[in-house]
Amino acid sequence: MSLLLPESGLVFWMLLSFGIVFFILAKFGFPAIVNMVENRKKYIDESLENAKEANEQLSKLKAESSAIIASANKEQGRILKEAMQERDKIINEARKKAEFTAQKELEDAKKQIQMEKDEAIRDIRRQVAVLSVDIAEKIIRKNLDEEKKQMDMIDRMLEEVVSKSKN
Amino acid sequence: MKQLRIVLALVCLLSGFFAAQADDHVVVPPEQKENDVDVKGIIFGHIGDSYEWHITDIGHTHVTVPLPVIVHSSVSGWHVFMSSKISHGHTHDGFYVAPAGSYEGKIVEKNAAGEEVRPIDISITKVTMGIFINCILLLIIILGVANWYRKRSPESEAPGGFVGFMEMFIMMVHDDIIKEGVGPNYRKFAPYLLTAFFFIFISNVIGLIPLFPGGANVTGNIAITMVLALFTFFIVNVFGNKHYWKDIFWPEVPWWLKIPIPMMPFIELFGIFTKPFALMIRLFANMLAGHMAILVLTCLVFITASMGPAINGSMTVASVLFSVFMNMLEVLVAFIQAYVFTMLSAVFIGLAQETGHGEHKAKEEGAIS
Numbered sequence: 001m002s003l004l005l006p007e008s009g010l011v012f013w014m015l016l017s018f019g020i021v022f023f024i025l026a027k028f029g030f031p032a033i034v035n036m037v038e039n040r041k042k043y044i045d046e047s048l049e050n051a052k053e054a055n056e057q058l059s060k061l062k063a064e065s066s067a068i069i070a071s072a073n074k075e076q077g078r079i080l081k082e083a084m085q086e087r088d089k090i091i092n093e094a095r096k097k098a099e100f101t102a103q104k105e106l107e108d109a110k111k112q113i114q115m116e117k118d119e120a121i122r123d124i125r126r127q128v129a130v131l132s133v134d135i136a137e138k139i140i141r142k143n144l145d146e147e148k149k150q151m152d153m154i155d156r157m158l159e160e161v162v163s164k165s166k167n
Numbered sequence: 168m169k170q171l172r173i174v175l176a177l178v179c180l181l182s183g184f185f186a187a188q189a190d191d192h193v194v195v196p197p198e199q200k201e202n203d204v205d206v207k208g209i210i211f212g213h214i215g216d217s218y219e220w221h222i223t224d225i226g227h228t229h230v231t232v233p234l235p236v237i238v239h240s241s242v243s244g245w246h247v248f249m250s251s252k253i254s255h256g257h258t259h260d261g262f263y264v265a266p267a268g269s270y271e272g273k274i275v276e277k278n279a280a281g282e283e284v285r286p287i288d289i290s291i292t293k294v295t296m297g298i299f300i301n302c303i304l305l306l307i308i309i310l311g312v313a314n315w316y317r318k319r320s321p322e323s324e325a326p327g328g329f330v331g332f333m334e335m336f337i338m339m340v341h342d343d344i345i346k347e348g349v350g351p352n353y354r355k356f357a358p359y360l361l362t363a364f365f366f367i368f369i370s371n372v373i374g375l376i377p378l379f380p381g382g383a384n385v386t387g388n389i390a391i392t393m394v395l396a397l398f399t400f401f402i403v404n405v406f407g408n409k410h411y412w413k414d415i416f417w418p419e420v421p422w423w424l425k426i427p428i429p430m431m432p433f434i435e436l437f438g439i440f441t442k443p444f445a446l447m448i449r450l451f452a453n454m455l456a457g458h459m460a461i462l463v464l465t466c467l468v469f470i471t472a473s474m475g476p477a478i479n480g481s482m483t484v485a486s487v488l489f490s491v492f493m494n495m496l497e498v499l500v501a502f503i504q505a506y507v508f509t510m511l512s513a514v515f516i517g518l519a520q521e522t523g524h525g526e527h528k529a530k531e532e533g534a535i536s
Binding site: 002003004005006007008009010011012013014015017018020021022024025026028029030031032033034036037039040042043 | 211214215216271272287288289290291292294295298299302305306309310312313316317319321322325333334337338341357358359361362366388389390391393394395398455
């Protein structure tokens with residue numbers, strides 16, 4: 001029967017030690033562990049939430065960036081096209097201008113040539129006149145007597161000169 | 168399979184060898200014959216309390232750990248001495264261990280009239296020492312684990328190894344037993360219930376270890392379970408709310424059960440005391456029975472020693488096999504009893520916290536007890 005009767009000394013020691021252990025563990029033991037585990041759980045939940053958000057943002061950014069790239073590609077095409085058109089236009093203009101200038105230069109050259117030719121003809125004429133005067137002088141000095149011959153000669157000569165110059 | 172067979176063969180051989188030397192190892196009171204084993208003495212010596220911690224006998228030498236005796240005599244005041252001074256029937260300062268009578272095995276002294284009386288006895292007995300060892304172990308384990316957490320922030324990674332195991336264990340008790348049992352305001356009661364769970368569990372497991380620091384039958388002692396049940400009793404009734412007390416003194420039953428004879432209030436009032444009483448007896452009886460079963464199975468070897476080698480050999484094999492089985496069962500029981508005590512305490516506390524007209528958890532109570 002002594003098994004079923006609680007011994008007062010044991011009750012005393014058990015009360016004392018269990019009370020002390022309970023006090024220490026309730027103050028320093030279990031709350032620290034349980035709080036830490038719960039905080040960690042909260043932290044993990046938060047981290048998961050954050051990761052989800054970050055993923056969403058990332059996919060949004062990706063979509064945005066691909067949209068930006070697409071628009072940039074489009075823009076690039078447009079710019080290239082414009083540039084090509086511009087180039088063609090510039091080239092055409094330049095060609096036209098060049099043609100125009102060339103034409104003008106040609107005309108100028110022609111005019112110049114014409115002018116120079118006229119000058120040359122005038123010169124020749126002058127020379128011919130001088131020459132003919134010289135010839136006439138010579139002939140006159142040589143054959144003043146034969147007037148008719150002299151005139152014929154002058155005519156013939158003049159004729160020759162003129163025909164020559166015309167050629 | 169092959170290994171198992173070798174192990175079994177070894178066990179048989181060894182047990183036969185030990186059986187041959189059995190009478191050297193058993194505590195044999197001198198007045199008994201060499202082969203007559205005092206089974207009752209062995210069993211009650213192991214499961215009961217004593218002033219010294221008896222480990223084993225080698226030949227006729229007792230290997231014991233003496234423990235301090237602290238007594239207060241109504242005649243001569245306080246006395247503190249080691250238990251070795253009063254062992255084997257010696258008397259010290261008028262104190263001696265009563266060999267028979269109503270105080271058998273306890274320290275007594277003679278009063279002026281020459282009658283045997285009990286002094287106030289707060290000796291550090293075997294079970295007290297067991298309590299201290301278990302408490303220190305519990306403190307080391309839990310504070311060690313708590314210390315691991317104190318040095319880290321919640322952002323650090325989860326622990327592994329022993330700390331991780333303890334975390335899993337503690338959170339299992341915390342979430343599955345306490346949160347479930349107590350209900351919404353479980354936070355206030357969690358430290359007590361966790362302390363009770365781990366104290367009971369560690370005591371149960373240490374009690375299963377047969378060698379010196381273990382083996383004390385702590386949770387199989389009614390004084391220990393009584394204190395634990397008293398803690399639950401006080402917590403239930405101190406923190407019980409208005410609704411709890413109303414349910415006891417004015418339960419929702421037909422009026423003729425309350426007036427003129429307060430039948431239901433009486434039953435409810437009685438229930439306040441039976442609940443912790445059931446807690447006390449359940450834990451005590453389960454652990455005591457487990458220890459007894461293992462001891463009886465072990466004693467089979469020595470009881471059959473005089474019946475010839477054939478019976479003795481076969482009984483030894485059976486005894487070892489059953490002891491192994493019982494020990495495994497006891498490990499399970501160690502956990503289950505801690506679980507049940509904590510869970511029922513949590514449920515009782517939870518019932519005293521209930522405010523609404525929700526379902527009573529009587530079903531759960533009935534299923535376990």
